[in-house]
Amino acid sequence: MSIHIGAKEGDIAEVVLLPGDPLRAKFVAETFLENPVLYTSIRNILGYTGTYKGKRVSVQGTGMGIPSISIYVNELFKEYGVKRAIRIGTAGALHKDVKIRDLVLAMSACTDSGANNIRFGSRNFAPTATFSLLKTAWDIAVSKGWQPKAGAVVSSDMFYTEDPDEWKLWAKFGCLAMEMECAELYTLAAKFGREALCILTISDSLVTGEATTAEERQNTFTRMMETALETAIS
Numbered sequence: 001m002s003i004h005i006g007a008k009e010g011d012i013a014e015v016v017l018l019p020g021d022p023l024r025a026k027f028v029a030e031t032f033l034e035n036p037v038l039y040t041s042i043r044n045i046l047g048y049t050g051t052y053k054g055k056r057v058s059v060q061g062t063g064m065g066i067p068s069i070s071i072y073v074n075e076l077f078k079e080y081g082v083k084r085a086i087r088i089g090t091a092g093a094l095h096k097d098v099k100i101r102d103l104v105l106a107m108s109a110c111t112d113s114g115a116n117n118i119r120f121g122s123r124n125f126a127p128t129a130t131f132s133l134l135k136t137a138w139d140i141a142v143s144k145g146w147q148p149k150a151g152a153v154v155s156s157d158m159f160y161t162e163d164p165d166e167w168k169l170w171a172k173f174g175c176l177a178m179e180m181e182c183a184e185l186y187t188l189a190a191k192f193g194r195e196a197l198c199i200l201t202i203s204d205s206l207v208t209g210e211a212t213t214a215e216e217r218q219n220t221f222t223r224m225m226e227t228a229l230e231t232a233i234s
């Protein structure tokens with residue numbers, strides 16, 4: 001039994017979806033999975049296991065930011081033998097061609113996080129998606145006509161930055177979107193030899209200052225979920 005998840009061996013599927021928001025984990029489990037069973041509620045960070053099209057799938061909240069997702073993903077990989085982890089989340093657009101509601105597949109994740117400085121010192125690791133998952137998700141989204149975008153994202157430690165223009169440096173280097181967890185997921189997947197992908201819906205734009213309405217979020221959420229679940233069981 002791990003410290004923060006505390007589930008029994010076998011409670012968690014080999015394939016796990018990872019929303020930041022624990023209530024989104026509950027919503028996903030109750031909306032998209034058959035027979036969902038709650039296996040953890042420690043600190044109100046919820047985790048469920050059910051089935052999707054007959055295959056076992058878990059959905060585990062991670063909380064926000066790299067230190068939080070790091071705890072959950074470490075335990076999932078190390079203590080529960082999770083083989084495939086797919087983050088589902090929101091992100092802010094950094095590029096004028098990345099629009100509100102767009103689906104972004106994170107090929108790689110730049111980061112300003114302290115985590116990889118602690119691990120690698122002056123070396124720079126390149127957190128990268130698992131190509132087969134990226135390709136599967138891309139093919140699914142393209143076949144549905146959802147026009148996904150794939151490229152580098154930025155996993156930042158700071159939502160409220162000191163310099164409001166900080167994102168522009170990342171934008172200049174072609175990063176598509178800003179979020180707060182992907183680099184750690186990809187780094188841990190590399191460390192443990194597991195598969196990982198981060199599928200994002202654009203909720204706001206740092207370029208234009210726009211944000212999504214609740215209704216728009218719901219529609220795009222369904223697209224992200226279908227892409228994630230079909231990729232999860234592929």
Ligand code: HPA
Pocket residue numbers: 090091092093156158159178179180203204206
């Ligand atoms: N920054 C960081 N994380 C985010 C953002 C953002 O602008 N939007 C959604 N998640």
